[in-house]
Amino acid sequence: MAYDVIVIGGGNAAMCAALSAREHGARVLVLEKAPEAWRGGNGFFTAGGFRFGFKSFEELAELVPDLSDQEKASMEVDPYTAEQFYDDLMRVTEECADPDMAMLLVSESLPTVRWMRDRGVRWIPMFGRQAYKVGGKFRFWGGLVLEAVGGGAGLIDMEYQSAAKNGIDVRFESKATKLVTDDRGAVTGVVVRTPAGSETIDAGAIVLASGGFEANPEMRTRYLGPNWELARVRGTPYNTGDGIKMALEIGALPWGHWSGCHSVQWDLNAPWHGDRKVGDNFQKHSYPLGLIVNLQGERFVDEGADFRNYTYVKYGRAVIGQPRRTAFQIFDQKVLHNLREEYRIREVTKAEDMTLEGLARKLEIDADGFVATVRAYNASLRPGDYNPAVKDGKATHGITPPKSNWALPLDSPPYVGYAVTTGITFTFGGLKITSEGQVIDCEQRPIPGLFAAGELVGGLFYHNYPGGAGLMAGAVFGRVAGRSAAAASRKGAAR
Numbered sequence: 001m002a003y004d005v006i007v008i009g010g011g012n013a014a015m016c017a018a019l020s021a022r023e024h025g026a027r028v029l030v031l032e033k034a035p036e037a038w039r040g041g042n043g044f045f046t047a048g049g050f051r052f053g054f055k056s057f058e059e060l061a062e063l064v065p066d067l068s069d070q071e072k073a074s075m076e077v078d079p080y081t082a083e084q085f086y087d088d089l090m091r092v093t094e095e096c097a098d099p100d101m102a103m104l105l106v107s108e109s110l111p112t113v114r115w116m117r118d119r120g121v122r123w124i125p126m127f128g129r130q131a132y133k134v135g136g137k138f139r140f141w142g143g144l145v146l147e148a149v150g151g152g153a154g155l156i157d158m159e160y161q162s163a164a165k166n167g168i169d170v171r172f173e174s175k176a177t178k179l180v181t182d183d184r185g186a187v188t189g190v191v192v193r194t195p196a197g198s199e200t201i202d203a204g205a206i207v208l209a210s211g212g213f214e215a216n217p218e219m220r221t222r223y224l225g226p227n228w229e230l231a232r233v234r235g236t237p238y239n240t241g242d243g244i245k246m247a248l249e250i251g252a253l254p255w256g257h258w259s260g261c262h263s264v265q266w267d268l269n270a271p272w273h274g275d276r277k278v279g280d281n282f283q284k285h286s287y288p289l290g291l292i293v294n295l296q297g298e299r300f301v302d303e304g305a306d307f308r309n310y311t312y313v314k315y316g317r318a319v320i321g322q323p324r325r326t327a328f329q330i331f332d333q334k335v336l337h338n339l340r341e342e343y344r345i346r347e348v349t350k351a352e353d354m355t356l357e358g359l360a361r362k363l364e365i366d367a368d369g370f371v372a373t374v375r376a377y378n379a380s381l382r383p384g385d386y387n388p389a390v391k392d393g394k395a396t397h398g399i400t401p402p403k404s405n406w407a408l409p410l411d412s413p414p415y416v417g418y419a420v421t422t423g424i425t426f427t428f429g430g431l432k433i434t435s436e437g438q439v440i441d442c443e444q445r446p447i448p449g450l451f452a453a454g455e456l457v458g459g460l461f462y463h464n465y466p467g468g469a470g471l472m473a474g475a476v477f478g479r480v481a482g483r484s485a486a487a488a489s490r491k492g493a494a495r
């Protein structure tokens, strides 16, 4: 069987590219390096949360036809417009995001979510992770409302079911190792290594969607810097930068924030790469409700600077700079009921004690430093109304770093502490693409026959990232790349 479009990678971006190429008439093959048991790349490990712009609750509810009237009445959701999405993206990336890419992402976000729904992806509101129950209602916050039914695992299942229904071929344990080009530099195929040996498969166009280099310790150290080889990998061990390297080998331009990445606070004793049973539950994202200290008992970030969606990525990076790459999230009894479900898993590194000194000893934090920090923090607080569902402005006064919102005293034992380190999610550096998803070379020209989507595209995320934008970007740019690859292969065939 000859293929018009070959998609390299089998995560969310790849499957969106494959579905899009197929609906534009291409015969499509997906090549996935991992065995089937690891199907779905990082996409499998996600909560399945998608960030997109919507103008009204009705527009949102239309994506969730199963939502009962009672559920609808229990939700308080402010519209999240494309303009807000764009502003958030620019703000958190320190205005570095490519404006054209950012605009394409936000303007195509809702149409792409609808397109996915029409291809069998179903959605539900993120009641547990993105809302607090206030006054009997679920108050959603932070511009992220829907997740795929079944989270990341469900998302991947639904995408593979749709691929099978649409006649897309998928081969596992098929690692792309080299792009084949003709004498014009156009990509005409790919060399694939399987347990049975190597072969070259021709195609009218190729879409690279094989993830970043987060699971490659050598590349992490080389591009992100010292100690990044010691970070835990949150997701698949198979994203080792292959697609990026293959494209650079044929002259693609490196682009984006090569020394930047998405990382989070992750259980101190989590394994070296993701565990498909635990999924993303090693993350610890309720820190805005408490304090974060290092081994010396010192605070080093403003835990309440913003909703966690806008700070969790840069705070993952902040932890790697602390002694032994270790930090502790500390809570008291007043807020424990509001901690996310990931704090209640069996595989958690935590301690509890009636006294601050006792807690410090159990967690091996410097007790004097810790007690001094908590005393100074408690003394810096003023009266004010606390509300975790809005930025309540309940802040510290006169301490550094401040806590700008949700600053309740830490005074209700037993105190509970969770030990975390840095878990890397994905890398920001990669390839440069056009608005049609074509890969650009070092002479600023598109490489004929080569398209890209997902984590291995650079230019969108710098420094930080608004939660839920990774899957959305993979879907938007995957859909574009698939459509363009199908058109390119038709053009090639007509020549």
Ligand SMILES: Cc1cc2nc3c(=O)[nH]c(=O)nc-3n(C[C@H](O)[C@H](O)[C@H](O)COP(=O)(O)OP(=O)(O)OC[C@H]3O[C@@H](n4cnc5c(N)ncnc54)[C@H](O)[C@@H]3O)c2cc1C
Binding pocket: 008, 009, 010, 011, 012, 013, 014, 031, 032, 033, 034, 039, 040, 041, 042, 043, 044, 045, 046, 047, 048, 049, 050, 051, 174, 175, 176, 177, 209, 210, 211, 212, 234, 235, 236, 238, 239, 240, 241, 242, 243, 279, 280, 425, 426, 453, 454, 455, 456, 467, 468, 469, 470, 471, 472, 474
């Ligand atoms: C724990 C965790 C939680 C997350 N939660 C969210 C969330 O809720 N919302 C959100 O928006 N984002 C989330 N993300 C980020 C999100 O997973 C990524 O942005 C997105 O999945 C990237 O999609 P992708 O298709 O580019 O990469 P992936 O889904 O990782 O797919 C890449 C695939 O390429 C394959 N591959 C690699 N090399 C080769 C090769 N040489 N040949 C063939 N195949 C190859 C890999 O095996 C892999 O399956 C999370 C990530 C993690 C790890």
